[in-house]
Amino acid sequence: RKDQGTQSGSVPQEIETDILIVGAGFGGVYLLHRLRDELGFNVKCFEAGKDLGGIWHWNCYPGARVDSPIPVYEYSLEKVWKNWSWSCKYPGWQELRRYFDHVEQQLQVKKDVVFESAVVSSEWDEKRPGWTVKTEDGKTARCRYLILATGFAAKRNFPDWPGLDTFEGAIHHSSFWPEEDVDVAGKKVAVIGTGSTGIQIAQECAKRAKELTVFQRTPNLCLPMQQASLTSKEQEDRKDDYEQFFRDRKSTFAGFPFDNIQKNTLDDSSEEREKFFEQLWEEGGFKLWLATYKDMLYEKEANRHHYDFWAKKTRARITDPATADILAPLEPPHAFGTKRPSLEQDFYEQFNKPNVHVIDVNKNPVVGVRPRGLVTADGKLHEVDLIALATGFDSVTGGMMNMGLKDIDGKPLAEKWAMGTWSYLGTTCNGFPNMFFLYGAQGPTAFSNGPTCVEVQGDWIVDSIRKMRDESIQSIEATREAEEDWRRKITELSDKTLFPSANSWYMGANIPGKPREQLCYAGGLPLYQKELKESLDEGFKGFVVV
Numbered sequence: 016r017k018d019q020g021t022q023s024g025s026v027p028q029e030i031e032t033d034i035l036i037v038g039a040g041f042g043g044v045y046l047l048h049r050l051r052d053e054l055g056f057n058v059k060c061f062e063a064g065k066d067l068g069g070i071w072h073w074n075c076y077p078g079a080r081v082d083s084p085i086p087v088y089e090y091s092l093e094k095v096w097k098n099w100s101w102s103c104k105y106p107g108w109q110e111l112r113r114y115f116d117h118v119e120q121q122l123q124v125k126k127d128v129v130f131e132s133a134v135v136s137s138e139w140d141e142k143r144p145g146w147t148v149k150t151e152d153g154k155t156a157r158c159r160y161l162i163l164a165t166g167f168a169a170k171r172n173f174p175d176w177p178g179l180d181t182f183e184g185a186i187h188h189s190s191f192w193p194e195e196d197v198d199v200a201g202k203k204v205a206v207i208g209t210g211s212t213g214i215q216i217a218q219e220c221a222k223r224a225k226e227l228t229v230f231q232r233t234p235n236l237c238l239p240m241q242q243a244s245l246t247s248k249e250q251e252d253r254k255d256d257y258e259q260f261f262r263d264r265k266s267t268f269a270g271f272p273f274d275n276i277q278k279n280t281l282d283d284s285s286e287e288r289e290k291f292f293e294q295l296w297e298e299g300g301f302k303l304w305l306a307t308y309k310d311m312l313y314e315k316e317a318n319r320h321h322y323d324f325w326a327k328k329t330r331a332r333i334t335d336p337a338t339a340d341i342l343a344p345l346e347p348p349h350a351f352g353t354k355r356p357s358l359e360q361d362f363y364e365q366f367n368k369p370n371v372h373v374i375d376v377n378k379n380p381v382v383g384v385r386p387r388g389l390v391t392a393d394g395k396l397h398e399v400d401l402i403a404l405a406t407g408f409d410s411v412t413g414g415m416m417n418m419g420l421k422d423i424d425g426k427p428l429a430e431k432w433a434m435g436t437w438s439y440l441g442t443t444c445n446g447f448p449n450m451f452f453l454y455g456a457q458g459p460t461a462f463s464n465g466p467t468c469v470e471v472q473g474d475w476i477v478d479s480i481r482k483m484r485d486e487s488i489q490s491i492e493a494t495r496e497a498e499e500d501w502r503r504k505i506t507e508l509s510d511k512t513l514f515p516s517a518n519s520w521y522m523g524a525n526i527p528g529k530p531r532e533q534l535c536y537a538g539g540l541p542l543y544q545k546e547l548k549e550s551l552d553e554g555f556k557g558f559v560v561v
Protein backbone atom coordinates (compact mmCIF):
# COMPACT_ATOMS: atom_id res chain seq x y z
CA ARG A 16 0.00 0.00 0.00
CA LYS A 17 1.18 3.47 -0.86
CA ASP A 18 2.34 5.48 2.12
CA GLN A 19 -0.02 8.34 2.82
CA GLY A 20 2.84 10.22 4.48
CA THR A 21 0.91 10.77 7.66
CA GLN A 22 3.47 10.21 10.41
CA SER A 23 5.42 13.34 11.21
CA GLY A 24 8.67 13.21 13.18
CA SER A 25 10.06 10.21 14.97
CA VAL A 26 7.80 8.04 17.09
CA PRO A 27 8.89 7.24 20.63
CA GLN A 28 9.22 3.54 21.37
CA GLU A 29 7.90 3.99 24.93
CA ILE A 30 4.68 5.94 25.34
CA GLU A 31 3.15 7.05 28.64
CA THR A 32 -0.41 8.29 28.33
CA ASP A 33 -3.66 8.52 30.29
CA ILE A 34 -5.69 6.88 27.58
CA LEU A 35 -4.69 4.63 24.70
CA ILE A 36 -7.12 4.09 21.86
CA VAL A 37 -6.65 1.29 19.35
CA GLY A 38 -7.98 2.13 15.90
CA ALA A 39 -8.37 5.48 14.15
CA GLY A 40 -11.64 4.98 12.30
CA PHE A 41 -14.92 6.73 13.06
CA GLY A 42 -14.94 5.54 16.69
CA GLY A 43 -11.29 6.11 17.59
CA VAL A 44 -11.14 9.60 16.08
CA TYR A 45 -14.35 10.64 17.87
CA LEU A 46 -13.06 9.44 21.22
CA LEU A 47 -9.61 10.91 20.73
CA HIS A 48 -11.14 14.31 20.01
CA ARG A 49 -13.63 14.28 22.89
CA LEU A 50 -11.32 12.87 25.56
CA ARG A 51 -8.39 15.08 24.60
CA ASP A 52 -10.05 18.32 23.54
CA GLU A 53 -13.04 18.39 25.88
CA LEU A 54 -11.80 16.51 28.93
CA GLY A 55 -8.14 17.46 28.63
CA PHE A 56 -6.71 13.97 28.93
CA ASN A 57 -3.46 12.89 27.42
CA VAL A 58 -4.61 10.52 24.66
CA LYS A 59 -2.68 8.45 22.14
CA CYS A 60 -3.88 6.10 19.46
CA PHE A 61 -2.29 3.06 17.81
CA GLU A 62 -3.55 2.45 14.29
CA ALA A 63 -2.51 -0.50 12.11
CA GLY A 64 -3.06 1.40 8.85
CA LYS A 65 -1.28 4.38 7.39
CA ASP A 66 -4.02 6.94 7.72
CA LEU A 67 -7.27 7.81 9.46
CA GLY A 68 -10.57 6.31 8.36
CA GLY A 69 -10.63 2.71 9.61
CA ILE A 70 -12.58 0.69 7.10
CA TRP A 71 -12.41 3.64 4.68
CA HIS A 72 -8.65 3.54 4.84
CA TRP A 73 -8.64 -0.16 3.92
CA ASN A 74 -11.61 -0.32 1.55
CA CYS A 75 -10.52 0.87 -1.86
CA TYR A 76 -11.81 -2.04 -3.91
CA PRO A 77 -13.62 -1.18 -7.16
CA GLY A 78 -17.03 0.27 -6.42
CA ALA A 79 -16.52 0.71 -2.64
CA ARG A 80 -19.24 3.06 -1.53
CA VAL A 81 -21.10 3.64 1.71
CA ASP A 82 -24.55 2.09 2.03
CA SER A 83 -25.97 4.71 4.41
CA PRO A 84 -26.93 8.12 3.06
CA ILE A 85 -25.36 11.32 4.22
CA PRO A 86 -25.82 13.18 6.53
CA VAL A 87 -26.66 10.10 8.61
CA TYR A 88 -23.27 8.64 7.76
CA GLU A 89 -21.09 11.35 9.28
CA TYR A 90 -20.10 12.92 12.57
CA SER A 91 -22.60 15.06 14.43
CA LEU A 92 -19.74 17.41 15.40
CA GLU A 93 -20.60 20.90 14.19
CA LYS A 94 -16.95 21.73 13.77
CA VAL A 95 -16.82 18.97 11.16
CA TRP A 96 -20.14 19.28 9.32
CA LYS A 97 -20.44 23.04 9.18
CA ASN A 98 -17.96 23.51 6.34
CA TRP A 99 -18.16 20.17 4.59
CA SER A 100 -20.43 19.05 1.80
CA TRP A 101 -20.72 15.84 -0.17
CA SER A 102 -21.12 15.27 -3.87
CA CYS A 103 -23.83 12.64 -3.57
CA LYS A 104 -26.14 10.79 -1.21
CA TYR A 105 -23.99 7.65 -1.01
CA PRO A 106 -20.34 8.71 -1.39
CA GLY A 107 -17.55 6.48 -2.63
CA TRP A 108 -14.36 5.55 -0.79
CA GLN A 109 -12.27 8.38 -2.29
CA GLU A 110 -14.71 10.96 -0.98
CA LEU A 111 -14.82 9.29 2.44
CA ARG A 112 -11.05 9.53 2.57
CA ARG A 113 -11.27 13.22 1.70
CA TYR A 114 -13.82 13.54 4.50
CA PHE A 115 -11.27 12.13 6.96
CA ASP A 116 -8.70 14.65 5.62
CA HIS A 117 -11.24 17.34 6.40
CA VAL A 118 -11.84 15.82 9.86
CA GLU A 119 -8.10 16.06 10.42
CA GLN A 120 -8.06 19.71 9.38
CA GLN A 121 -10.80 20.48 11.87
CA LEU A 122 -9.74 18.29 14.81
CA GLN A 123 -5.99 17.79 14.38
CA VAL A 124 -6.00 14.28 15.74
CA LYS A 125 -3.09 12.86 13.74
CA LYS A 126 -0.44 14.31 16.01
CA ASP A 127 -1.63 11.80 18.62
CA VAL A 128 -2.04 8.83 16.32
CA VAL A 129 0.83 6.41 15.82
CA PHE A 130 0.26 4.78 12.43
CA GLU A 131 1.42 1.37 11.20
CA SER A 132 1.20 0.07 14.73
CA ALA A 133 -0.74 -3.15 15.00
CA VAL A 134 -1.35 -4.10 18.62
CA VAL A 135 -0.18 -7.60 19.52
CA SER A 136 -0.47 -7.65 23.31
CA SER A 137 -2.22 -5.84 26.16
CA GLU A 138 -1.65 -6.81 29.77
CA TRP A 139 -2.90 -5.39 33.03
CA ASP A 140 -0.28 -4.12 35.47
CA GLU A 141 -1.69 -4.29 38.98
CA LYS A 142 1.07 -2.10 40.45
CA ARG A 143 0.31 1.05 38.46
CA PRO A 144 -2.62 0.15 37.93
CA GLY A 145 -3.10 0.28 34.16
CA TRP A 146 -2.50 -1.40 30.82
CA THR A 147 0.74 -2.12 28.99
CA VAL A 148 0.12 -2.37 25.27
CA LYS A 149 2.66 -3.58 22.72
CA THR A 150 2.74 -3.31 18.95
CA GLU A 151 4.07 -5.68 16.35
CA ASP A 152 7.09 -3.46 15.70
CA GLY A 153 8.13 -3.19 19.36
CA LYS A 154 6.47 -0.01 20.58
CA THR A 155 5.08 -0.01 24.11
CA ALA A 156 2.38 2.23 25.58
CA ARG A 157 1.44 2.42 29.23
CA CYS A 158 -1.99 3.82 29.98
CA ARG A 159 -4.62 3.96 32.65
CA TYR A 160 -7.53 3.44 30.26
CA LEU A 161 -7.51 1.25 27.19
CA ILE A 162 -10.16 1.74 24.51
CA LEU A 163 -10.60 -0.62 21.59
CA ALA A 164 -12.11 1.09 18.57
CA THR A 165 -11.16 -1.67 16.17
CA GLY A 166 -14.53 -2.05 14.48
CA PHE A 167 -16.30 -5.27 13.61
CA ALA A 168 -14.32 -6.09 10.51
CA ALA A 169 -10.72 -6.20 11.69
CA LYS A 170 -9.97 -9.86 10.94
CA ARG A 171 -10.27 -11.01 7.36
CA ASN A 172 -11.80 -14.32 6.34
CA PHE A 173 -10.20 -16.42 3.60
CA PRO A 174 -11.49 -19.59 1.95
CA ASP A 175 -9.47 -22.70 2.78
CA TRP A 176 -9.39 -24.00 -0.79
CA PRO A 177 -6.48 -26.26 -1.61
CA GLY A 178 -4.07 -24.71 -4.08
CA LEU A 179 -5.05 -21.07 -3.43
CA ASP A 180 -1.37 -20.22 -3.09
CA THR A 181 -0.57 -21.81 -6.46
CA PHE A 182 -2.73 -19.35 -8.41
CA GLU A 183 -0.58 -17.44 -10.87
CA GLY A 184 -2.90 -14.48 -11.39
CA ALA A 185 -3.70 -11.76 -8.86
CA ILE A 186 -5.68 -12.44 -5.66
CA HIS A 187 -6.97 -9.57 -3.57
CA HIS A 188 -9.08 -9.62 -0.44
CA SER A 189 -11.57 -6.74 -0.58
CA SER A 190 -10.17 -5.06 2.51
CA PHE A 191 -6.59 -5.33 1.31
CA TRP A 192 -7.05 -4.12 -2.24
CA PRO A 193 -3.99 -2.48 -3.81
CA GLU A 194 -4.06 1.29 -3.62
CA GLU A 195 -2.99 1.52 -7.25
CA ASP A 196 -6.00 0.98 -9.45
CA VAL A 197 -6.18 -2.66 -10.52
CA ASP A 198 -7.13 -2.46 -14.16
CA VAL A 199 -9.64 -5.21 -14.87
CA ALA A 200 -10.19 -4.13 -18.47
CA GLY A 201 -9.68 -7.09 -20.77
CA LYS A 202 -9.28 -9.46 -17.83
CA LYS A 203 -11.23 -12.46 -16.63
CA VAL A 204 -12.34 -11.83 -13.08
CA ALA A 205 -13.80 -14.08 -10.38
CA VAL A 206 -15.65 -12.51 -7.46
CA ILE A 207 -16.04 -14.81 -4.47
CA GLY A 208 -18.88 -13.87 -2.16
CA THR A 209 -21.98 -11.75 -2.48
CA GLY A 210 -22.03 -9.77 0.75
CA SER A 211 -22.14 -5.96 0.56
CA THR A 212 -18.59 -5.99 -0.72
CA GLY A 213 -18.96 -8.68 -3.39
CA ILE A 214 -22.03 -6.95 -4.80
CA GLN A 215 -20.17 -3.67 -5.18
CA ILE A 216 -17.08 -5.25 -6.74
CA ALA A 217 -19.14 -7.30 -9.17
CA GLN A 218 -21.37 -4.36 -10.15
CA GLU A 219 -18.28 -2.31 -10.98
CA CYS A 220 -16.07 -4.97 -12.58
CA ALA A 221 -18.87 -6.24 -14.81
CA LYS A 222 -18.65 -2.94 -16.68
CA ARG A 223 -14.95 -3.26 -17.48
CA ALA A 224 -13.82 -6.86 -17.32
CA LYS A 225 -13.60 -9.14 -20.34
CA GLU A 226 -15.49 -11.75 -18.37
CA LEU A 227 -16.88 -11.79 -14.84
CA THR A 228 -17.92 -14.83 -12.84
CA VAL A 229 -19.57 -14.40 -9.47
CA PHE A 230 -19.31 -17.37 -7.13
CA GLN A 231 -22.39 -17.08 -4.93
CA ARG A 232 -23.03 -19.06 -1.75
CA THR A 233 -26.03 -17.05 -0.55
CA PRO A 234 -28.08 -14.61 -2.59
CA ASN A 235 -27.90 -11.07 -1.29
CA LEU A 236 -31.38 -9.57 -1.10
CA CYS A 237 -30.13 -6.25 -2.44
CA LEU A 238 -32.17 -3.08 -2.28
CA PRO A 239 -32.10 -0.19 -4.77
CA MET A 240 -29.69 2.52 -3.73
CA GLN A 241 -31.45 5.32 -5.59
CA GLN A 242 -28.20 7.26 -5.68
CA ALA A 243 -28.50 11.00 -6.25
CA SER A 244 -26.01 13.80 -6.68
CA LEU A 245 -26.16 16.68 -4.22
CA THR A 246 -25.18 20.31 -4.45
CA SER A 247 -23.49 22.26 -1.66
CA LYS A 248 -26.40 24.68 -1.71
CA GLU A 249 -28.90 21.86 -1.04
CA GLN A 250 -26.81 20.76 1.93
CA GLU A 251 -26.26 24.28 3.26
CA ASP A 252 -30.00 24.84 3.18
CA ARG A 253 -30.51 21.81 5.44
CA LYS A 254 -27.83 22.67 7.96
CA ASP A 255 -30.09 24.71 10.24
CA ASP A 256 -31.81 21.40 11.02
CA TYR A 257 -28.66 19.35 11.46
CA GLU A 258 -28.49 19.57 15.25
CA GLN A 259 -32.03 18.27 15.52
CA PHE A 260 -31.32 15.68 12.84
CA PHE A 261 -28.34 14.29 14.76
CA ARG A 262 -30.34 14.19 17.99
CA ASP A 263 -33.17 12.40 16.19
CA ARG A 264 -30.96 9.73 14.63
CA LYS A 265 -30.15 8.46 18.14
CA SER A 266 -33.84 8.00 18.86
CA THR A 267 -34.57 5.43 16.16
CA PHE A 268 -33.98 1.69 16.34
CA ALA A 269 -31.05 1.61 13.93
CA GLY A 270 -29.74 5.18 14.07
CA PHE A 271 -31.29 6.19 10.75
CA PRO A 272 -33.65 9.12 10.29
CA PHE A 273 -36.55 6.68 9.94
CA ASP A 274 -38.06 3.77 11.83
CA ASN A 275 -40.47 0.95 11.15
CA ILE A 276 -44.10 2.01 11.08
CA GLN A 277 -46.48 1.15 13.92
CA LYS A 278 -48.45 -1.32 11.84
CA ASN A 279 -48.20 -5.04 11.16
CA THR A 280 -47.85 -6.39 7.65
CA LEU A 281 -51.25 -8.05 7.60
CA ASP A 282 -53.02 -4.95 8.94
CA ASP A 283 -53.06 -3.69 5.37
CA SER A 284 -54.90 -5.19 2.43
CA SER A 285 -52.71 -6.69 -0.27
CA GLU A 286 -53.28 -3.57 -2.44
CA GLU A 287 -52.31 -1.23 0.38
CA ARG A 288 -49.27 -3.35 1.16
CA GLU A 289 -48.15 -3.40 -2.44
CA LYS A 290 -48.51 0.37 -2.65
CA PHE A 291 -46.51 0.83 0.53
CA PHE A 292 -43.75 -1.55 -0.62
CA GLU A 293 -43.57 0.29 -3.96
CA GLN A 294 -43.16 3.57 -2.13
CA LEU A 295 -40.32 2.19 0.01
CA TRP A 296 -38.69 0.75 -3.11
CA GLU A 297 -38.86 4.10 -4.89
CA GLU A 298 -37.44 5.93 -1.90
CA GLY A 299 -34.61 3.40 -1.90
CA GLY A 300 -31.85 2.61 0.56
CA PHE A 301 -32.67 0.46 3.55
CA LYS A 302 -36.32 1.50 3.74
CA LEU A 303 -37.81 -1.90 2.88
CA TRP A 304 -35.64 -3.23 5.71
CA LEU A 305 -35.85 -0.55 8.39
CA ALA A 306 -38.85 1.67 7.59
CA THR A 307 -41.40 -1.03 6.93
CA TYR A 308 -44.05 -2.89 8.96
CA LYS A 309 -42.94 -3.42 12.53
CA ASP A 310 -43.36 -7.21 12.48
CA MET A 311 -41.16 -7.84 9.43
CA LEU A 312 -38.18 -9.15 11.41
CA TYR A 313 -40.34 -11.01 13.91
CA GLU A 314 -43.08 -12.88 12.04
CA LYS A 315 -42.44 -15.44 9.30
CA GLU A 316 -45.57 -14.67 7.31
CA ALA A 317 -44.98 -10.93 7.45
CA ASN A 318 -41.42 -11.50 6.42
CA ARG A 319 -42.47 -13.69 3.48
CA HIS A 320 -44.57 -10.86 2.05
CA HIS A 321 -41.47 -8.70 2.04
CA TYR A 322 -39.43 -11.41 0.40
CA ASP A 323 -41.99 -12.09 -2.29
CA PHE A 324 -42.18 -8.42 -3.17
CA TRP A 325 -38.39 -8.23 -3.32
CA ALA A 326 -38.13 -11.37 -5.50
CA LYS A 327 -40.82 -10.13 -7.90
CA LYS A 328 -39.11 -6.76 -8.37
CA THR A 329 -35.68 -8.31 -8.74
CA ARG A 330 -36.55 -11.22 -11.01
CA ALA A 331 -38.17 -8.79 -13.43
CA ARG A 332 -34.74 -7.30 -14.05
CA ILE A 333 -32.99 -10.57 -14.95
CA THR A 334 -33.70 -11.95 -18.43
CA ASP A 335 -32.46 -15.55 -18.05
CA PRO A 336 -34.81 -17.54 -15.75
CA ALA A 337 -32.03 -19.90 -14.59
CA THR A 338 -29.90 -16.91 -13.58
CA ALA A 339 -32.90 -15.36 -11.82
CA ASP A 340 -33.37 -18.63 -9.90
CA ILE A 341 -29.82 -18.31 -8.55
CA LEU A 342 -29.78 -14.58 -7.80
CA ALA A 343 -33.38 -14.17 -6.68
CA PRO A 344 -34.97 -17.58 -6.11
CA LEU A 345 -38.71 -17.92 -5.63
CA GLU A 346 -38.14 -19.59 -2.26
CA PRO A 347 -36.31 -17.34 0.23
CA PRO A 348 -32.73 -18.42 1.00
CA HIS A 349 -33.25 -16.85 4.45
CA ALA A 350 -35.80 -14.57 6.05
CA PHE A 351 -35.71 -11.11 4.50
CA GLY A 352 -33.36 -8.77 6.38
CA THR A 353 -31.79 -11.42 8.60
CA LYS A 354 -28.62 -10.98 6.57
CA ARG A 355 -27.40 -7.51 5.65
CA PRO A 356 -28.97 -6.41 2.34
CA SER A 357 -26.59 -4.53 0.10
CA LEU A 358 -27.57 -1.46 -1.84
CA GLU A 359 -27.14 -1.81 -5.58
CA GLN A 360 -27.53 0.44 -8.60
CA ASP A 361 -27.51 -1.89 -11.61
CA PHE A 362 -26.11 -5.11 -10.16
CA TYR A 363 -28.82 -7.38 -11.54
CA GLU A 364 -28.74 -5.93 -15.07
CA GLN A 365 -25.08 -6.92 -15.33
CA PHE A 366 -26.11 -10.58 -15.52
CA ASN A 367 -28.02 -9.91 -18.74
CA LYS A 368 -24.68 -9.45 -20.49
CA PRO A 369 -23.18 -12.50 -22.23
CA ASN A 370 -19.83 -12.14 -20.44
CA VAL A 371 -21.22 -12.00 -16.88
CA HIS A 372 -22.05 -15.23 -15.06
CA VAL A 373 -23.08 -16.47 -11.66
CA ILE A 374 -22.30 -19.89 -10.21
CA ASP A 375 -24.27 -21.28 -7.30
CA VAL A 376 -21.47 -22.75 -5.18
CA ASN A 377 -23.95 -24.60 -3.00
CA LYS A 378 -24.74 -26.82 -5.96
CA ASN A 379 -21.33 -26.67 -7.54
CA PRO A 380 -18.72 -25.74 -4.93
CA VAL A 381 -15.18 -24.63 -5.56
CA VAL A 382 -13.00 -27.63 -4.78
CA GLY A 383 -9.59 -26.21 -5.47
CA VAL A 384 -7.46 -23.61 -7.16
CA ARG A 385 -5.00 -24.24 -9.99
CA PRO A 386 -2.36 -21.88 -11.37
CA ARG A 387 -4.83 -20.62 -14.01
CA GLY A 388 -8.14 -20.62 -12.18
CA LEU A 389 -10.75 -22.17 -9.93
CA VAL A 390 -11.98 -25.73 -10.19
CA THR A 391 -15.59 -26.52 -9.30
CA ALA A 392 -17.06 -29.87 -8.23
CA ASP A 393 -18.30 -30.56 -11.77
CA GLY A 394 -14.63 -30.73 -12.80
CA LYS A 395 -14.63 -27.48 -14.76
CA LEU A 396 -11.63 -25.17 -14.60
CA HIS A 397 -12.77 -21.53 -14.58
CA GLU A 398 -9.80 -19.71 -16.03
CA VAL A 399 -9.36 -16.25 -14.54
CA ASP A 400 -6.72 -13.54 -14.27
CA LEU A 401 -7.92 -12.06 -11.00
CA ILE A 402 -9.66 -13.49 -7.96
CA ALA A 403 -11.47 -10.94 -5.77
CA LEU A 404 -12.03 -12.46 -2.35
CA ALA A 405 -15.10 -10.69 -1.00
CA THR A 406 -15.36 -13.38 1.66
CA GLY A 407 -15.83 -11.04 4.59
CA PHE A 408 -14.51 -11.19 8.09
CA ASP A 409 -14.39 -13.10 11.32
CA SER A 410 -16.79 -10.34 12.22
CA VAL A 411 -17.43 -8.57 15.52
CA THR A 412 -15.36 -10.74 17.87
CA GLY A 413 -12.51 -11.90 15.58
CA GLY A 414 -10.55 -8.64 15.65
CA MET A 415 -10.71 -8.20 19.42
CA MET A 416 -9.64 -11.81 19.99
CA ASN A 417 -6.70 -11.36 17.66
CA MET A 418 -4.81 -8.64 19.57
CA GLY A 419 -3.16 -10.55 22.41
CA LEU A 420 -5.47 -9.08 25.07
CA LYS A 421 -5.16 -10.74 28.47
CA ASP A 422 -7.28 -10.27 31.58
CA ILE A 423 -5.97 -9.47 35.08
CA ASP A 424 -5.13 -13.15 35.63
CA GLY A 425 -3.27 -13.41 32.35
CA LYS A 426 -6.04 -15.31 30.58
CA PRO A 427 -6.40 -14.34 26.90
CA LEU A 428 -9.68 -12.80 25.76
CA ALA A 429 -9.60 -15.37 22.97
CA GLU A 430 -9.86 -18.07 25.66
CA LYS A 431 -12.59 -16.24 27.58
CA TRP A 432 -14.66 -16.01 24.38
CA ALA A 433 -13.72 -19.40 22.91
CA MET A 434 -17.13 -20.91 23.75
CA GLY A 435 -19.19 -17.72 23.39
CA THR A 436 -19.10 -14.00 24.00
CA TRP A 437 -19.48 -12.33 27.38
CA SER A 438 -19.39 -8.58 27.89
CA TYR A 439 -21.31 -6.02 29.85
CA LEU A 440 -23.24 -3.38 27.87
CA GLY A 441 -21.21 -4.25 24.79
CA THR A 442 -18.55 -1.85 26.07
CA THR A 443 -16.70 -3.59 28.92
CA CYS A 444 -15.61 -7.03 30.12
CA ASN A 445 -15.19 -8.77 33.45
CA GLY A 446 -11.46 -9.28 34.10
CA PHE A 447 -10.54 -6.21 32.03
CA PRO A 448 -10.70 -3.17 34.35
CA ASN A 449 -10.66 0.26 32.71
CA MET A 450 -10.88 -1.35 29.29
CA PHE A 451 -13.68 -0.11 27.04
CA PHE A 452 -14.63 -0.98 23.51
CA LEU A 453 -17.15 0.23 20.97
CA TYR A 454 -18.76 -0.91 17.72
CA GLY A 455 -17.94 -4.46 18.69
CA ALA A 456 -19.40 -7.46 20.47
CA GLN A 457 -22.84 -7.28 22.08
CA GLY A 458 -23.36 -3.62 21.20
CA PRO A 459 -25.88 -2.35 18.60
CA THR A 460 -23.00 -2.58 16.05
CA ALA A 461 -24.40 -4.52 13.07
CA PHE A 462 -27.93 -3.35 13.74
CA SER A 463 -27.17 0.35 13.67
CA ASN A 464 -25.65 3.03 11.53
CA GLY A 465 -21.91 3.14 12.29
CA PRO A 466 -21.37 6.84 13.12
CA THR A 467 -24.53 6.92 15.26
CA CYS A 468 -23.49 3.81 17.15
CA VAL A 469 -19.95 5.00 17.85
CA GLU A 470 -21.21 8.35 19.10
CA VAL A 471 -23.76 6.71 21.42
CA GLN A 472 -21.20 4.31 22.85
CA GLY A 473 -18.39 6.87 22.68
CA ASP A 474 -20.43 9.40 24.68
CA TRP A 475 -21.01 6.80 27.37
CA ILE A 476 -17.30 5.98 27.53
CA VAL A 477 -16.47 9.69 27.79
CA ASP A 478 -19.07 10.16 30.54
CA SER A 479 -17.74 7.13 32.41
CA ILE A 480 -14.14 8.33 32.32
CA ARG A 481 -15.22 11.84 33.33
CA LYS A 482 -17.18 10.41 36.27
CA MET A 483 -14.21 8.32 37.34
CA ARG A 484 -11.99 11.37 37.30
CA ASP A 485 -14.50 13.58 39.10
CA GLU A 486 -15.11 10.98 41.79
CA SER A 487 -11.47 9.89 42.09
CA ILE A 488 -12.31 6.35 41.04
CA GLN A 489 -9.20 4.29 40.25
CA SER A 490 -10.84 1.55 38.27
CA ILE A 491 -14.12 0.01 37.22
CA GLU A 492 -14.56 -3.62 36.24
CA ALA A 493 -17.76 -5.30 35.05
CA THR A 494 -18.91 -8.10 37.32
CA ARG A 495 -19.39 -11.63 36.06
CA GLU A 496 -23.09 -11.43 37.07
CA ALA A 497 -23.56 -8.28 35.00
CA GLU A 498 -22.02 -10.08 32.03
CA GLU A 499 -24.31 -13.08 32.49
CA ASP A 500 -27.31 -10.75 32.63
CA TRP A 501 -26.20 -8.92 29.53
CA ARG A 502 -25.64 -12.13 27.60
CA ARG A 503 -29.12 -13.27 28.61
CA LYS A 504 -30.59 -9.99 27.30
CA ILE A 505 -28.69 -10.31 24.02
CA THR A 506 -30.05 -13.81 23.52
CA GLU A 507 -33.62 -13.00 24.58
CA LEU A 508 -33.85 -9.96 22.33
CA SER A 509 -32.46 -11.91 19.41
CA ASP A 510 -34.64 -14.96 20.00
CA LYS A 511 -37.76 -12.84 19.54
CA THR A 512 -36.59 -12.02 16.02
CA LEU A 513 -35.93 -14.12 12.93
CA PHE A 514 -32.18 -13.37 13.07
CA PRO A 515 -31.21 -16.72 14.64
CA SER A 516 -32.75 -18.57 11.68
CA ALA A 517 -30.12 -17.34 9.20
CA ASN A 518 -26.52 -18.43 8.72
CA SER A 519 -25.17 -14.91 8.97
CA TRP A 520 -22.08 -13.26 10.35
CA TYR A 521 -24.48 -11.63 12.86
CA MET A 522 -24.77 -15.13 14.34
CA GLY A 523 -21.11 -16.06 13.91
CA ALA A 524 -22.23 -18.61 11.33
CA ASN A 525 -19.88 -17.56 8.51
CA ILE A 526 -16.76 -18.90 10.22
CA PRO A 527 -16.35 -22.67 10.60
CA GLY A 528 -16.10 -23.66 14.27
CA LYS A 529 -17.17 -20.27 15.63
CA PRO A 530 -19.85 -20.55 18.36
CA ARG A 531 -23.29 -19.86 16.96
CA GLU A 532 -24.72 -16.99 18.98
CA GLN A 533 -26.13 -13.53 18.48
CA LEU A 534 -23.15 -11.19 18.43
CA CYS A 535 -24.98 -7.85 18.55
CA TYR A 536 -27.63 -6.09 20.60
CA ALA A 537 -30.97 -6.40 18.78
CA GLY A 538 -33.04 -4.19 21.08
CA GLY A 539 -32.52 -0.93 19.18
CA LEU A 540 -30.71 2.27 20.14
CA PRO A 541 -33.34 3.82 22.46
CA LEU A 542 -33.46 0.76 24.74
CA TYR A 543 -29.71 0.39 24.55
CA GLN A 544 -29.12 3.98 25.64
CA LYS A 545 -31.51 3.45 28.55
CA GLU A 546 -29.31 0.56 29.70
CA LEU A 547 -26.15 2.66 29.39
CA LYS A 548 -27.69 5.60 31.26
CA GLU A 549 -29.05 3.40 34.02
CA SER A 550 -25.65 1.94 34.76
CA LEU A 551 -24.05 5.37 35.00
CA ASP A 552 -26.88 7.02 36.92
CA GLU A 553 -26.87 4.22 39.46
CA GLY A 554 -23.19 4.75 40.22
CA PHE A 555 -21.71 2.22 37.80
CA LYS A 556 -24.33 -0.44 38.32
CA GLY A 557 -22.88 -3.81 37.35
CA PHE A 558 -19.28 -2.79 38.05
CA VAL A 559 -16.82 -3.26 40.87
CA VAL A 560 -15.64 0.26 41.63
CA VAL A 561 -12.28 0.84 43.33
Ligand code: N01
Pocket residue numbers: 079080081082083168173174175189207208209210211212213230231232233355376405406407408518520525
Ligand atom coordinates in the same frame (compact mmCIF):
# COMPACT_ATOMS: atom_id res chain seq x y z
O1 N01 B 1 -18.69 -9.65 4.05
P1 N01 B 1 -19.93 -10.64 4.23
P2 N01 B 1 -18.63 -8.22 3.35
N1 N01 B 1 -16.97 -19.68 -0.54
O2 N01 B 1 -19.56 -11.57 5.33
C1 N01 B 1 -19.25 -15.47 1.08
C2 N01 B 1 -20.12 -3.91 5.97
N2 N01 B 1 -19.88 -3.33 4.66
O3 N01 B 1 -17.23 -7.78 3.33
O4 N01 B 1 -23.39 -15.45 3.01
C3 N01 B 1 -17.91 -18.94 -1.12
O5 N01 B 1 -21.20 -9.92 4.33
C4 N01 B 1 -20.38 -15.32 2.05
O6 N01 B 1 -21.36 -16.31 1.86
P3 N01 B 1 -22.44 -16.62 3.03
C5 N01 B 1 -21.53 -4.42 6.03
O7 N01 B 1 -22.05 -4.29 7.33
C6 N01 B 1 -20.47 -2.17 4.38
O8 N01 B 1 -19.35 -8.23 2.05
O9 N01 B 1 -21.64 -16.70 4.30
N3 N01 B 1 -18.43 -17.85 -0.56
C7 N01 B 1 -20.85 -13.93 1.69
O10 N01 B 1 -21.64 -13.91 0.54
C8 N01 B 1 -21.35 -5.85 5.66
O11 N01 B 1 -22.41 -6.67 6.08
C9 N01 B 1 -20.30 -1.61 3.16
O12 N01 B 1 -23.06 -17.87 2.62
C10 N01 B 1 -17.96 -17.49 0.63
C11 N01 B 1 -19.54 -13.20 1.39
O13 N01 B 1 -18.59 -14.20 1.09
C12 N01 B 1 -20.03 -6.17 6.32
O14 N01 B 1 -19.25 -5.01 6.14
C13 N01 B 1 -19.53 -2.21 2.19
C14 N01 B 1 -16.94 -18.22 1.29
C15 N01 B 1 -19.03 -12.41 2.57
O15 N01 B 1 -19.95 -11.40 2.84
C16 N01 B 1 -19.30 -7.33 5.71
O16 N01 B 1 -19.47 -7.30 4.30
C17 N01 B 1 -18.92 -3.39 2.49
C18 N01 B 1 -16.44 -19.35 0.66
N4 N01 B 1 -15.50 -20.12 1.22
C19 N01 B 1 -19.11 -3.94 3.72
N5 N01 B 1 -16.68 -17.59 2.48
C20 N01 B 1 -21.00 -0.37 2.85
O17 N01 B 1 -21.56 0.32 3.66
C21 N01 B 1 -17.49 -16.54 2.53
N6 N01 B 1 -18.27 -16.48 1.43
C22 N01 B 1 -21.00 -0.05 1.48
